[in-house]
Amino acid sequence: MKIGFIGVGLMGGPLARNLIRAGKEVLVYDLSEEAVQRTLEAGSSGAAAAVADLADCGLVFTSLPMPAHVQGVMLGTDGLYEKLAGGTVHVELSTIDPQTSVALRDSAGAKGIEFLQCTLGKTPAHAEKAEEPMFIGGDKAVFEKMADIWPIIGAPAYYMGGVEAACAVKLISNMVGMGNLAILAEGIRVGEQAGIEKNLLIELLQDTGARSFQMDVRGPWIAAGDFNNRFGLDLALKDVRLGCEMARAWGLDLGAMEAVLALYKSASEQGYGKEDCNAVFKAIGTTKRS
Structure with a gap:
């Protein structure tokens, strides 16, 4: 399964590198070429020229600075939700408000896309060592389906119930x-x-x-x-x-x-x-x- 990763800065970069080091096929996208290159140094995965290039990924992570950035990438007629196949899992890692997370969950669900909100508990240094506590909300069956992914990017993985609680x-x-x-x-x-x-x-x-x-x-x-x-x-x-x-x-x-x-x-x-x-x-x- 190809994994898309949008936002490979201070927090997203370490998590994407952990996936690459674990042998996963990861396609990364970031407006910062420096951040992309720093991430790709961890292995042989590739870089996307545009968000739309991630449309055939079965799992997509977003790690972006502001709620508006996540909405801009995922929602609307040009958003990634319009391009992803049904059954794709979107794991949202950013620090956003509960209302935005609920809107993303509902928009994803309307397209047949599974949505999990996964907020992170410590620092980029912890993330680099896969020691980042994760607080995850969404469908429990989807959370459990991701059981092989969570230990690669962090630990422990706490299931919080709803996306509001994770935020x-x-x-x-x-x-x-x-x-x-x-x-x-x-x-x-x-x-x-x-x-x-x-x-x-x-x-x-x-x-x-x-x-x-x-x-x-x-x-x-x-x-x-x-x-x-x-x-x-x-x-x-x-x-x-x-x-x-x-x-x-x-x-x-x-x-x-x-x-x-x-x-x-x-x-x-x-x-x-x-x-x-x-x-x-x-x-x-x-x-x-x-």
């Missing part, structure tokens, strides 16, 4: 993670005012209830002044925004998370959007409170 767990994870990072950044700023060296403060906090994944990973980067992009601040802003919009659509008022959203928005507006999300640290103390 929600990723957005909740990123909201909590980015909230932890923002609070850590504020704590480090307060520590500076108290005369505590950054690395020492992080070491001390790691021995307390304040410890978090973001502290362990990004705390040392903040201390070293390392804001090189691993997961961009603008992408973090997008995920927190989608999470807050999801909550609002369900009638929930998330006061703390709305404050986190405002902080990341301020950091982006100050020009830090293309740096790592830990650059939210640079906005601490500059954001005006209403």
Whole structure:
């Protein structure tokens, strides 16, 4: 079975390479020629010149930055759903909102295409080692039919039930993670005012209830002044925004998370959007409170 993979950037690239290394025939498509070539270095699979070239694939993955990108590729008269054969499986890997996922599921189903929403729980480095936890929603029979594919791209594979739940767990994870990072950044700023060296403060906090994944990973980067992009601040802003919009659509008022959203928005507006999300640290103390 030929596998199509649309979007081989920071997250999609590692997953596509895992499939290629496992001996799968993978046809990749990305607007970035550099990303395509980096992916093809893993083996002898090919590159598509256009999305339509994936029409004869029996399994298609999408891993794209924004919900609108996924919709643009898959929906409409020129979308891939119009070209795929019935029975094809579409696995959507992007961080998108539940409403978009439901629309994709319904549009795919109308064409006889199976749809699974598979959101990812950790980092590109974990994805490269096939250690990415996956939260998967959709028809359970289709999830089980993919049992030989899941271990190739990540682990563990959690079946979540509906596509809404698969989207929600990723957005909740990123909201909590980015909230932890923002609070850590504020704590480090307060520590500076108290005369505590950054690395020492992080070491001390790691021995307390304040410890978090973001502290362990990004705390040392903040201390070293390392804001090189691993997961961009603008992408973090997008995920927190989608999470807050999801909550609002369900009638929930998330006061703390709305404050986190405002902080990341301020950091982006100050020009830090293309740096790592830990650059939210640079906005601490500059954001005006209403």
